[in-house]
Amino acid sequence: MPEGHTLHRLARAVQRRFRGGPLRITSPQGRFAAGAELVDGATLRRAEANGKHLLLDLGEDRHLHLHLGLFGRTTIGEAPAPQPVGAVRMRIETDTAYFDLRGATVCEVLTGTVRARLLSRLGPDPLRSDADPDRAWVRLSRSTRPVAALLMDQSVVSGVGNAFRAEVLFRHGLDPAQPGRDLTKVTWDALWADLSLLLADGVRTGRIRTLRPEHGRNRRTGPRHYVYRRAGERCLVCAQPVSVAELAGRRLYWCDSCQAR
DNA sequence: GCCTTATGTTCAC
DNA sequence: TGAACCTAAGGCT
Numbered sequence: 001m002p003e004g005h006t007l008h009r010l011a012r013a014v015q016r017r018f019r020g021g022p023l024r025i026t027s028p029q030g031r032f033a034a035g036a037e038l039v040d041g042a043t044l045r046r047a048e049a050n051g052k053h054l055l056l057d058l059g060e061d062r063h064l065h066l067h068l069g070l071f072g073r074t075t076i077g078e079a080p081a082p083q084p085v086g087a088v089r090m091r092i093e094t095d096t097a098y099f100d101l102r103g104a105t106v107c108e109v110l111t112g113t114v115r116a117r118l119l120s121r122l123g124p125d126p127l128r129s130d131a132d133p134d135r136a137w138v139r140l141s142r143s144t145r146p147v148a149a150l151l152m153d154q155s156v157v158s159g160v161g162n163a164f165r166a167e168v169l170f171r172h173g174l175d176p177a178q179p180g181r182d183l184t185k186v187t188w189d190a191l192w193a194d195l196s197l198l199l200a201d202g203v204r205t206g207r208i209r210t211l212r213p214e215h216g217r218n219r220r221t222g223p224r225h226y227v228y229r230r231a232g233e234r235c236l237v238c239a240q241p242v243s244v245a246e247l248a249g250r251r252l253y254w255c256d257s258c259q260a261r
Numbered sequence: 262g263c264c265t266t267a268t269g270t271t272c273a274c
Numbered sequence: 275t276g277a278a279c280c281t282a283a284g285g286c287t
Contacts, residue, residue, distance in 0.1 A: 263287075
């Protein structure tokens with residue numbers, strides 16, 4: 001479930017369970033064998049997330065960079081680690097815990113210089129206290145691209161994925177096709193604040209919860225989102241069918257009536 | 262079992 | 275714009 005909240009949640013868990021060391025780092029599947037050799041036996045100084053990237057500082061100018069992509073999955077558990085089943089790209093073990101990574105898009109060791117270059121490409125992350133939303137506003141307010149595309153562009157804002165994109169636009173009644181430069185600063189500030197709240201809730205709960213209480217936030221059954229993955233179903237607010245369209249290779253969901261310009 | 266889909270990114274054309 | 279990457283889950287048969 002990799003949007004930004006997943007990675008921040010993971011960073012916290014890794015920091016709590018694996019700080020210190022030494023760490024036994026291996027690649028049972030073999031695809032990360034060379035990288036694992038570089039960092040096996042290292043000590044974890046710090047684990048942090050930037051957008052959807054997880055970075056582990058292992059000292060001696062070695063930074064383990066993970067990106068889950070669409071398929072990446074992680075498992076954290078108590079030692080002893082079970083016999084690896086299937087494609088475990090990387091395993092980190094201590095005497096008390098283990099961490100398994102499968103299916104990730106990226107698993108590599110970077111120098112501090114390359115790490116800095118990577119981070120410089122990312123827009124502000126609503127989950128980070130050092131983020132500057134005005135940097136995103138500069139991009140948004142000058143762009144003719146649809147706001148729905150800009151929110152998914154990690155160099156504009158980092159950490160927002162398809163689910164949060166659809167939901168936050170619905171919560172603010174915004175037409176996804178509206179060009180970025182047509183947004184007001186007030187609207188952007190509200191979007192940013194809402195993204196910060198929604199993502200932070202995701203870090204706490206491990207889920208994407210976007211419904212307001214009056215629309216079933218605490219209900220156990222029924223829809224969990226306003227529009228995301230609800231194509232053709234009734235909008236929770238106006239009962240019109242939810243729309244879906246392909247935008248830049250991803251499915252975009254919205255309510256034509258609640259999100260009219 | 263097989264087929265589809267998926268909360269993502271990069272690269273080739 | 276489309277394919278490739280790569281794994282798991284859910285719906286279907």
